[in-house]
Amino acid sequence: MFEVGGFRSALHGSVSRRAFLTASAVTPLAGTAAARPAARARSVIVLWLWGAPSHLDTFDPKPNAPAEVRGPFGTIPTRTAGVRFTELFPKTAARSDRFALVRSNVNFDGDHLKAGSIGLTGMLEGKDAEVPNFGSVVARHRGTADLPAFLAIGRGHPRDVVGPMKGYGGGTWGRNFDPFLVGCSPAGETDVPALRLLDGLSPAALDDRRRLLGELDRHARDADKWDAARRRAYALLTAPEARAALDLTRERAPTRAAYGHTSFGQSCLLARRLVEAGVPYVQVNWSQYVEAMTPNCDFGWDTHIFNFDLLPDRHGPVFDRVYAALLDDLRDRGLLDTTLVVALGEFGRTPRINGQASRDHWPQCYFSLWAGCGVRGGTVVGDSDRTGAAPLTEPVTPGMVGATILELAGVDSQARAELRVLPGQRVIHELF
Amino acid sequence: MNSSDPVRLTTDGAAKFDPVVLANGDIVYGVLETAVQTRLLRLRPGATPVKLHPEATTSEFEATFTADGAHYAFVQSRGNLNLKLVIREAATGKDAVFDPGGGFAGVRRPSFHPGGERVCFGAPAPTGQDIAVVGRDGRDRRTLTAGGINNWPAYSPDGGWIAFCSSRDGTFDLYVMNADGTGVRRVIALDGMQLRPAWAPDGRRLAFTWNRGGVYEVHAVNPDGTGLRPLAAAAERSDYPAWTPDGGAVVFVGERGGASDLYRVPAE
Numbered sequence: 197m198f199e200v201g202g203f204r205s206a207l208h209g210s211v212s213r214r215a216f217l218t219a220s221a222v223t224p225l226a227g228t229a230a231a232r233p234a235a236r237a238r239s240v241i242v243l244w245l246w247g248a249p250s251h252l253d254t255f256d257p258k259p260n261a262p263a264e265v266r267g268p269f270g271t272i273p274t275r276t277a278g279v280r281f282t283e284l285f286p287k288t289a290a291r292s293d294r295f296a297l298v299r300s301n302v303n304f305d306g307d308h309l310k311a312g313s314i315g316l317t318g319m320l321e322g323k324d325a326e327v328p329n330f331g332s333v334v335a336r337h338r339g340t341a342d343l344p345a346f347l348a349i350g351r352g353h354p355r356d357v358v359g360p361m362k363g364y365g366g367g368t369w370g371r372n373f374d375p376f377l378v379g380c381s382p383a384g385e386t387d388v389p390a391l392r393l394l395d396g397l398s399p400a401a402l403d404d405r406r407r408l409l410g411e412l413d414r415h416a417r418d419a420d421k422w423d424a425a426r427r428r429a430y431a432l433l434t435a436p437e438a439r440a441a442l443d444l445t446r447e448r449a450p451t452r453a454a455y456g457h458t459s460f461g462q463s464c465l466l467a468r469r470l471v472e473a474g475v476p477y478v479q480v481n482w483s484q485y486v487e488a489m490t491p492n493c494d495f496g497w498d499t500h501i502f503n504f505d506l507l508p509d510r511h512g513p514v515f516d517r518v519y520a521a522l523l524d525d526l527r528d529r530g531l532l533d534t535t536l537v538v539a540l541g542e543f544g545r546t547p548r549i550n551g552q553a554s555r556d557h558w559p560q561c562y563f564s565l566w567a568g569c570g571v572r573g574g575t576v577v578g579d580s581d582r583t584g585a586a587p588l589t590e591p592v593t594p595g596m597v598g599a600t601i602l603e604l605a606g607v608d609s610q611a612r613a614e615l616r617v618l619p620g621q622r623v624i625h626e627l628f
Numbered sequence: 629m630n631s632s633d634p635v636r637l638t639t640d641g642a643a644k645f646d647p648v649v650l651a652n653g654d655i656v657y658g659v660l661e662t663a664v665q666t667r668l669l670r671l672r673p674g675a676t677p678v679k680l681h682p683e684a685t686t687s688e689f690e691a692t693f694t695a696d697g698a699h700y701a702f703v704q705s706r707g708n709l710n711l712k713l714v715i716r717e718a719a720t721g722k723d724a725v726f727d728p729g730g731g732f733a734g735v736r737r738p739s740f741h742p743g744g745e746r747v748c749f750g751a752p753a754p755t756g757q758d759i760a761v762v763g764r765d766g767r768d769r770r771t772l773t774a775g776g777i778n779n780w781p782a783y784s785p786d787g788g789w790i791a792f793c794s795s796r797d798g799t800f801d802l803y804v805m806n807a808d809g810t811g812v813r814r815v816i817a818l819d820g821m822q823l824r825p826a827w828a829p830d831g832r833r834l835a836f837t838w839n840r841g842g843v844y845e846v847h848a849v850n851p852d853g854t855g856l857r858p859l860a861a862a863a864e865r866s867d868y869p870a871w872t873p874d875g876g877a878v879v880f881v882g883e884r885g886g887a888s889d890l891y892r893v894p895a896e
Binding site: 263267268269270272283286287289290351357381382383449452453454455456457458459461487488489490491492493494498500501502504505508509510513517549551552553554 | 641642643645660663664665685686687705706707708709710711732733734736737750752753754756757776777779795798799800819820821823839841842843844865883885886887888
């Protein structure tokens with residue numbers, strides 16, 4: 197079922213092309229480039245593990261470290277010789293030949309909101325919202341005629357209990373380059389929040405073609421209400437291919453089951469459908485809030501307490517199932533050659549277990565997973581020291597993460613220079 | 629369908645946690661009701677689940693009851709990364725609260741002494757995580773363990789023992805100790821972590837979750853480590869075992885087809 201704003205709508209397949217064209221003609225959905233280099237990554241999926249997973253308890257365990265570092269989880273072999281993960285990730289371990297693991301990521305701030313902004317923009321200026329998200333860059337460079345070029349799946353703007361992440365969207369390029377938000381429930385019901393605030397929009401209006409066109413025309417004349425997000429929302433509603441992509445009920449039941457009936461699982465399935473439909477950049481947010489166990493927060497990875505209870509209870513099994521399903525699904529559909537999948541958080545967690553039997557923030561060393569688009573499966577890029585405190589090899593910075601994503605997405609160094617993003621940052625060529 | 633096949637007790641598929649079967653056969657369990665709230669539900673066999681605390685506006689977890697059902701305890705999310713232990717008199721709704729302090733602090737996985745005198749739980753400590761115990765009034769906190777990450781305590785039906793899991797010897801393994809914290813011994817040595825022990829009503833078997841070869845399964849073992857047998861094993865997760873009052877079956881949370889539901893399986 198496709199949910200629009202606060203209600204569900206059974207959209208008619210007969211909504212006319214004119215309606216979509218009317219909506220999209222008011223303002224282009226995204227910028228378009230006259231001449232683009234070929235993009236190896238037709239699409240990018242970023243799995244944003246908001247709140248920061250512990251690298252030691254996931255993909256960079258230290259089984260020979262002292263007890264106050266190694267934690268209580270056993271380790272298991274992977275399909276990559278000599279590489280072990282913790283026992284929470286057996287499905288991921290069984291597919292390690294299909295992705296590369298970076299164990300030497302670093303960030304430059306220990307605050308979630310700032311590190312998140314730096315992590316998603318690649319630049320220190322990101323924390324002040326002065327530079328664009330990687331997805332915004334792709335959206336500006338690539339654009340699409342029919343669909344938002346940068347789509348985020350999640351509950352809302354990423355934040356913590358203090359406030360929202362500043363550098364998440366288009367930065368100084370403006371809100372036109374912010375991600376277009378779509379929600380997805382554990383049952384796979386999708387939701388377009390941008391439509392919630394439109395006066396006069398009702399299920400009846402959406403069910404009636406003429407009334408819908410009237411609404412479009414009325415809102416098109418009302419510049420204040422007719423912002424980019426809402427234009428794109430209407431375009432989504434009226435483009436048959438977009439509606440189809442957002443409707444998970446069209447998916448085979450075994451496929452939906454493979455991802456699991458969790459919000460993250462169905463969100464990743466939705467991401468795959470959007471990639472199939474041609475969306476260049478999809479960011480799936482694990483949660484809106486970083487906090488793991490806080491009233492009104494949605495169980496992020498910020499496990500300052502009960503890290504060793506939460507990870508085997510929820511976070512580990514959910515991620516393991518979903519990541520494995522996504523890799524399988526993309527491969528089986530022949531999409532992995534043209535889709536880059538990157539999974540990472542904003543930093544890692546302290547090597548030494550804290551006084552709450554958990555781990556705190558650690559931007560000095562963490563992990564990322566890379567798959568698709570020629571990334572050499574089974575590769576481990578970089579290494580960390582014996583306690584996971586620091587990289588032993590050249591640190592992989594957020595700028596390098598961004599340069600690699602953008603390069604594969606067709607935003608080459610010349611284009612990045614023209615756009616003034618990620619100057620001087622190198623691609624992580626060790627991935628290929 | 630084979631008589632030993634699990635019987636599905638719920639059908640909504642929402643994420644579920646920590647069922648406990650009461651003396652009258654009702655099952656109290658946690659469910660992820662919304663993206664931001666877990667809620668305790670009470671399921672009477674054959675009926676629709678009802679909210680245990682309809683007024684709850686914050687996440688609640690891990691209910692545990694005295695043998696007579698007169699009191700129960702549960703964990704409540706009351707602040708930013710802060711979890712309190714609520715001990716409630718069922719008839720009056722009168723609460724005692726054990727507050728582990730401000731800031732990032734909490735307790736988890738409580739187990740009510742069957743006689744109702746005490747509640748034990750997992751509590752973080754500077755040296756790892758301990759099993760600690762408080763009186764029914766939430767006072768007189770005492771620590772029962774030292775060293776390692778200790779969690780998922782469960783009082784035996786006679787109140788004389790506590791089963792729990794601990795990393796004291798490396799990774800999470802299954803242990804028992806006297807209820808005063810003495811006489812700790814490992815029940816069994818297995819590859820793969822063990823979680824969430826639950827005593828059979830006669831105290832002669834322990835059901836527990838075992839991460840066996842990468843899949844969470846429910847097994848049972850005698851407290852002396854003999855008689856290991858699988859109770860619920862599938863390609864997907866089986867977790868959170870709880871015995872029925874007659875000891876004839878175990879209720880667990882099964883992930884099947886990607887959906888999470890309660891199941892009941894014969895105990896042997």
